Structures are given as C-alpha cells and as structure tokens.
Amino acid sequence: MLSKGFGSAVYGVDAQIITIEVNIVDGLKFHLSGLPDNAVKESQHRIESVFKYYGYRMPRRKVVVNMAPADIRKEGSAYDLPIALGVLKTSGQIQAESLDKFVVMGELALDGTLRPIKGALPIAIEARKKGFKGFILPEENANEAAIVNDLDVIGVKSLQEAIDYLDNKRQIDPVIYDTREHFYDNLDNYEADFAHVQGQENIKRALEIAAAGGHNVIMIGPPGAGKTMLAKRLPSILPPLSLHEALETTKIHSVAGRLGSNAELITQRPYRSPHHTISDVALVGGGGVPQPGEISLAHNGILFLDELPEFKRTVLEVMRQPLEERKVTISRAKLTVDFPSNFMLITSMNPCPCGYYNHPEKECVCGSGQVQRYLNKVSGPLLDRIDLHVEVTPVSFDQMTQNRKAESSAEIRERVIKAREIQQERLESLGIHSNAMMGSQMVKEVCQINDGGRILLKKAMERLGLSARAYDRILKVSRTIADLAGKDDIQIEHLAEAIQYRSLDREGWAG
Template sequence: MLSKGYGAAVYGVDARVITIEVNIVQGIKFWLSGLPDSAVKESEHRIESAFKHFDYRMPRQKVVVNMAPADIKKEGSAYDLPIALGVLNASNQINAPELEKYIIMGEMALDGNLRPIKGVLPIAIEARNNGFKGFILPTENANEAAIVNDLDVIGVGNLIEAIEFLEGKRHIEPLEYDTRDKFFTHLNDYEADFSNVQGQENIKRALEIAAAGGHNVIMIGPPGAGKTMLAKRLPSILPPLSLYEALETTKIHSVAGKLSVNGDLVTKRPFRSPHHTVSDVALVGGGGNPQPGEISLAHNGVLFLDELPEFKRTVLEVMRQPLEERKVTISRAKVSVDFPSNFMLIASMNPCPCGYYNHPEKDCVCGSGQVQRYLNKISGPLLDRIDLHVEVTPVSFDQMTENRKAEDSAAIRERVIKARAIQTARLKDHGLHSNAMMPSQMVKDICQINEAGRKLLKTAMERLGLSARAYDRILKVSRTIADLADSDEIRIEHLAEAIQYRSLDRDGWAG
C-alpha cells in the first residue's frame, strides 16, 4: 500500500515542503531515497525501536521511502516522526485518513518519545502558506509554531500520541498563542539600563547618536574604562522591534537552534558578542548545510566585537560586504542561500598593546611604532564603515561615588525614536530608514551645509589631518545630531560635534 505524508526542509531562513511517500511491496530491506544524509538514514533503527516499545512492528517486506523533491539533499533527524507514521499507515497498522492534511516533523528517541527540532517557525509559515490544516510536532516546539496564526499546532510528546490523534482516538486542542500580547508585554524587558552607569556622559551621548542614526561605533580606551558595560546597554536605547522585525529575527534564531526552551517570540533586539577566536564561518555563516552566523544572529540588533585588533584579519575582512549590503550570501555547488544581516557594529579596543596610551594617569610602556602597528591590525576599508570613533577615559572616584541618578534608557530611547521617525519620513522614498544607510550621492543631496559649515569642515580636515573618508561620515553623523535636535538644517554646532567623533582619522593620533 502507498502512503503519503508531508514534512519540510529548511534552506537559509525559509522552508520547503517535502513529500514523504512510503510504499510496501514484496521483498526485503528498508530503502530511503531522495538524497538523505546519514542522520536520515539512521532513522530506520530509531523507528524500529520505537515500534517495539508501543507494540507495533516493522514490516518484514520491502519498505521504500521516497522524499521528494528527490534532487534536494535532506538533512537531520527531524524526519523520524513522518517516516514512522507513513510506514504504519502503509502497512495498515493504523488508519490515518488526515495524514496528508498536516506537516509532521519530530526526532524520536528509542522509546518513541519526541525530541525538539530546529527551524520550526519557518516550517510553520510554509505550512500555512501551502494551505495545510495543521502542524504536528514535539510539544517543546509547539509555542514557537503557534506564533503563526491560522494553523492548527498540535504538540505531541511521543509516537503513540501522534497516532491516536490522527486516528481520532485522542483529542488534542490546537495550541493558541497571542502573538501581539506576548510581543507588547516583553517589548521593553532589558536587564541592563543606562541609569546604572555613573559618569561617561560623553560616551552616552555618542551611543545615543549612534542609535538614532544606525551608525557603527568603535570605542577606544584603557582596560576597565567601561567599554563593554556601555556596549551591553546599547540595545536598551534602540527603537523597539516592530512585529515584522521580531518575526524575522525569531526565524533566524529558530533555524540556528538558539531559541529558548519555550520557543517564545524574540521581542528584544539581539546582542551578540562573539569571542575574538571566532572563525570566519562562525561569524558570517556557512557550513555544508549553510547555517546563520553571528552577524545574522545579530540581525535587527547589535554585534559587539570586544578587543577588535585581536580578531583575525580574515575574520574582520569578511564583514565588509555584509556591512554594506546588510545581507550575506552563502554559495555552494548546489545551493545558494541569503541570510539577512542588518546589524549595528559596536567595537571596542585598547589604544595600544599595554592599554595605557593617552591615559591621564598611567604611563604607556609600548615601544616606538608599537601603537601604530597595533592600530594597523584594523584595515582602512573596515574602519571606513565605522562612523563614530569615541575615546573612553576612566571614570574618576568622585563620579563613581556621587549620588546623582543617571538618565535611564527609556528617556534616551524616546529621543532616539523621534529622530528615527524624522529619518524614516525623509528617506521612505528611497526604501531606507536611517542616516547610516545613505549612499555617498544621497549624502551630498540631503546633508547640505552652509558656508560657515564648509569653512569649519575644511579647517578641521586640514588642521586635524582628517582623511578623505571622514568627510561623508562627518556629514552623516551631523545630520543625525541635527535630527536629535529637531533641526531641519545642519548647523555649525552639529558639525563641530560630529568632527570630534573621528579620532582614528587624525594624523598623528598614534604618535
């Protein structure tokens, strides 16, 4: 007898329906076709053990399982459940007339219990788009799938529960998930807040500007100055995620298997901080079956690279294209997938190997040329994509012990949201939503300055020895500062403030 069911395969951040056909004919052996990998082929042993546990039998005939489209590679253990149900249905051990109305996925243990799988959210979206009645999957993944409305999400704990549900012997109420309620309830749940930071008002101001314009930032300062602490608080002042952004971010984390046990919607902007020993594949994504890397996991959020010069140069260079295009394309011989990577880059570094160059109290012990060699580990093209260079100095004892309450993240975020709204209205015809996204030609058209501003900028370029690449960056940042001040034009004070955020472009900065 021929039985047909449906599963799904995840490619990139999207899913594709896989038809699972099971036919039992005269002969021997269990055959899997359709380019299954080793994990799929090993499902025979898990399925047979689970059958015995629930008093079913593996047919002693030729069992042919075809997974279509047959020219696409199938990977992972999540096909255990649909294959098992197909075998039982084809051998007339169960009667499941609604088998074809559901997408079914789940990895089985030897005793028939189901284990959670990855990529549930894109599969659920694909199931709804293809008109399936519902999605049968492990209980642990049910919350994640229920984010998708107009789809019956049936969570089952083991093989027998799935069988009894399909035979009509067990009623399982489809799980309901109020996506909007969950989204708005946890939208502002940030553990770190700027109210806990004493002093560093100039750095807070720079991060506010960065958040308002979507600018990348590098912080240069000695150990213990608070660079990491400040970076961790940046997501708390970024505009809240929209529901679309939350779903998009959740899809990426689902594919990577990074969601919480409950599989809830990602409602806060991601903050990713990979160690400096990270490989280029781990950072941008890849592998035989391409998986999202750290830059995609930071999509719609912040990627923090601590001690930037310690990262391998090859790792840093692979970020250049994603920073410009806001996506990364992973190409293989038979497949090419796109992962979104629209993130804010926040980097930190010591000014020299010992960490105390330009320190107000401690002496630098680095030899002549060491400081410049240390800075040269960061290439010009990468530095060209970082708009703000901020010098961080240690907080004094008086600042640390003062009782004055610092401004909290909510107050800063309000100003950031207003500035972003101005930018969105200005750039909507170009499909952009922040000043940092503007290409060079658009900068010339939008970031107009008066004669006094041109003289100031010319003087700064000459006296401070600013590089040519600093010109566009200063104009972008000054436009953001003007937006924060609710000013239609870029005034001379906006330019002056933007100029001070180009430390690493100054001639002789490193001696």
C-alpha cells in the first residue's frame, strides 16, 4: 500500500510544497530518499521511539520514504510528523483518509509531543495558495499560521492528537485569528517616547527629517550624550506599518525562528541593534542553509549600529550593496535566495578614541592624527550612503532639570506621516515611496532648485569644503524638509538646513 502526504520546505522567505510518499515493500530497513540531511535521516530513531511509546509498531519490512521533488535538499527535523503519519497509514494502523488534504509539519520528541518549527507563516501562505484544506502543525505555531485566512489551521500537542483528528476520533477547532483586528489594535504600542527626552531639540529635528524621508543617519558625539536613547525612540515616529508590510516582516522573522512561542503578527517596525562583534554572515545572512541576517530582520524598520568604528571593516563593507539594492542575494551551488532588506540605517560613534573631541567642557587627550585615523575606520563609500550627519552634544544640567513638557512621539509622527503621503503621491509612478530611495536621475527631476538656491549650494560646497558626493544627499534631504513644511518647491532655508547635516564631509572637520 502506498500513501501520500505533504510537508513543506522553506527557501529564503518562500515555501515549497514537498510530497512525502511512503511505501512498504519486501526487505528490511528504513530508507529515505530525496536528498534528506542528517536531521531528516535521524527521524527514523525518533519515530521508532514514539511508536513504541504509544503502542504502535514499526513495520518489519522495508519502509521507503520518498520526498519529492527529489532534487531539492530537505533540511531539519520538522518532517518527523508527516513521515510518522505516512508510515502508520501505509502499514494500516490508522485510517487518516484526509491526510493528503493537509500540509503537515512538526518535530517529534521521544514521548510523542511536538516541538515548534520555523517558517510556519510562509508554509501556511503556500498551503493556501496550493488549495490545501488545512495545515496541521505544533500548537505553539498555530497563532502564527492562523494569520493566513481561508485555511484550517489545526494546532496539535502530540502525534496521538494528530492521529485522533485525522481518524475523526477527536474534534479540534481551527485556530481563528482576526488579523486586521489585532493589527489595528496594536499599531501604536511604543514604550519609548520622545516626550521623555529633555533638550536635544536639534537632534530630534534631524531624526524627524530622517523618519520623514527614510534617510540614513550617523550621530557623532561623546559618551553619554544620548545617541542610543534617541535612536531607540526613532521607531515611535515612523509611519505605522501597513498590513502588507506587517505580513512581510512577520514572514522573515518566522523563517529565522525569532517569533517565539504563541507568536502573532508583528505590528511595530523592527528595531535591531547587533553588537559590534557580529560576523559578516550574521549581519547580511547566509550559512549552509541560508538564513536571514540582521539587515533582513530589520526590513521595514531600523538597523542601529552603535559604536560604528568598532565593527569589523569587512562587516560594514558587505552592507553597501544591500543599502543600494534593498535586498540581499545569497548564492549557493544549487540554490539562490533573496532576502528583502529595506531598512533605515542609524549609526552612532564617538568623535575620537577618547570620546571627547569637540566636547564643550572636557578636553580631548588624543594625539595628533588619532582623530582622523579613528574616523577613517568608516569607509567613504559607506559614509556616502548616509544622508544626515548629526553632531550630538551633551545635555546641560539646566535642560535635564527643566519642567517644560517635550513634544510627544505622536505629535511628531503626524508630521512625518503627512510628509510621507506627499512623497507617496509624487513618487508612486516611479515605483518608490520615500525621498531616500531616489536615484541620481530622479533627484535631478524631483529636486529642482532656483538660482538663489544654486548659488547658496555652490558657496557652501566651496567654503565648507564639502565633497561632490554630498550634492545629491543635500538635495534629497532638502526635498524632505520642504515636504515637512508643506512646500511644493525647495526654498533657500530648506537647503541651508540640509547643508548643516553634512558635517563629516567638511574638509578639516577632524583637524
């Protein structure tokens, strides 16, 4: 007797249905075909233990399990449950007549309980797309899979529960998850708020501009000036995720196994802050089985790199292509996967090794040339992809102790959303949605300036020693400032404000 069931494999952020065929023929041993890895091959021992625990028997004939397509490598332990059910059905120990109507995934413990899997959301999306009735999976992953509508998501705790359900001995109601209700109820739940920040008005302004245009930012200042604190509050002023963005973000975190137990839809923009000891692969993604890295986990959100010069140079350089392309392509001999990586890069650094160069009160003790060598740890090509350079100075005692109520994140976010709506309307035909995404040709078309603005920009570049690469960046930022002000044209004051955010391009900034 031959039985057929279905599982799934995840490649990149998309899933592919895997057909699991089980046959019992004359002979001995348990044979797996279809390029299984070691974790899949070891399923035989887990399944035998579980069968003995529940009183089922492993057939004493040759069990052949084929996983098709046979030319795609199958990874991980999540095939335990569909293989076990296929063996039981083929050997006549269970009926499970509806097995081929479900996608089934789950890792078995030796007592038959199920452990959670990675990638439940993309698997559920693919199952619905292929017209399956439902998805049987570990109970801990049920909420995550139930984000997908029009699919019966059956969460089970053990192999026995799955058998009882398929044999109609147990009624298990599909998990119901109101995606839209949960999404709209949890959009604005931010703990950190700009209302809690005293002083630093110029930095708040710069971050508002960055949020309004999707610009990358580098904050440079002494220790304790508030760079990390301000960066943590940036997600609270970004436009809320759309439902499509929320699903896309949740999908990536699902593939990476970062959602945890009883996971739900991600409704807030991601904020990732990896340590400076991170490796190239951990940042951009990869590995033997390609997994998303930090820049993909920050998709639709923020990647914050604190103490930027302390990161290995190779780590920083691998970000250059994803910052331009807004995706990461990982190639292997038989597989190429794309991970999206559309994020805002927010970085911070000290101005020198001791941290007190240009400090208003403390004296820098770094020797001649040390400051420039420290800044040179950040390459020019990477700095070229950062639109705003912001100098952060310490907050004075008077500012810290004043009782004046600071502007809340909600008030700032309203202005940011209005500016983004203007950009969306202007750039929609070009296939982009923020000023930061404009290429050089788009900048020429969209960021027109009058003669007065052209003269100001020329003088600024000459007097301040600004590099040529600053030109497009200044125009992009000035366009965002004009959008925040609700102006159709870029005015001289918008250009003047944008120019001051190119401090690291000035010749002689570090002496």
